[in-house]
Amino acid sequence: MAQSRLERIGTVYTRVISLLKGKGMKSEDKPLWVSVYEAFPPKYEPRFDRQLPRKKIAPIFYREDRIRAKFHRDQSFMPATDLATENVKSMTQRFLVTYKSIREKEKLEEDEAYEQALQQYNSEREARMESRKVGNETSRRL
Numbered sequence: 221m222a223q224s225r226l227e228r229i230g231t232v233y234t235r236v237i238s239l240l241k242g243k244g245m246k247s248e249d250k251p252l253w254v255s256v257y258e259a260f261p262p263k264y265e266p267r268f269d270r271q272l273p274r275k276k277i278a279p280i281f282y283r284e285d286r287i288r289a290k291f292h293r294d295q296s297f298m299p300a301t302d303l304a305t306e307n308v309k310s311m312t313q314r315f316l317v318t319y320k321s322i323r324e325k326e327k328l329e330e331d332e333a334y335e336q337a338l339q340q341y342n343s344e345r346e347a348r349m350e351s352r353k354v355g356n357e358t359s360r361r362l
Contacts, residue, residue: 231266233257284316287334291315294338315341 230238236254239245264270291312292298301310309317319337322328328336 284320287316287319287330288312290334291338311341311345 233254236245236251240247240250299311302308315337318340319333322336322340323330323333326333326336
């Protein structure tokens with residue numbers, strides 16, 4: 221009924237279809253991806269023994285990746301980011317915006333712009349921390 225369980229014989233699709241035909245799986249339990257697979261079949265069947273094409277994979281690096289890595293290495297604390305809200309930028313994104321604006325405005329080298337952006341980032345972070353402390357103390361008094 222379930223045929224072979226070896227991954228080398230058949231594909232997941234053929235095994236699921238065999239289970240459906242042999243009544244080993246109810247039609248209402250049919251996975252959603254089966255309908256998608258049938259509507260949009262792959263160009264080449266995803267078999268275990270299929271030879272993969274030899275393609276050179278190009279490295280994907282963006283201009284700001286080096287700055288981002290340096291920033292994360294230099295920061296001892298990185299606050300959490302709420303991923304549920306789309307309009308809130310992470311601290312790294314804020315730092316990169318600051319870095320780019322400093323570099324464009326003042327026409328500085330990469331290292332100099334990084335140092336100035338880091339100083340500005342640290343002062344903004346300290347100001348936010350101070351405002352939170354003041355806000356917490358005020359709410360405790362009430």
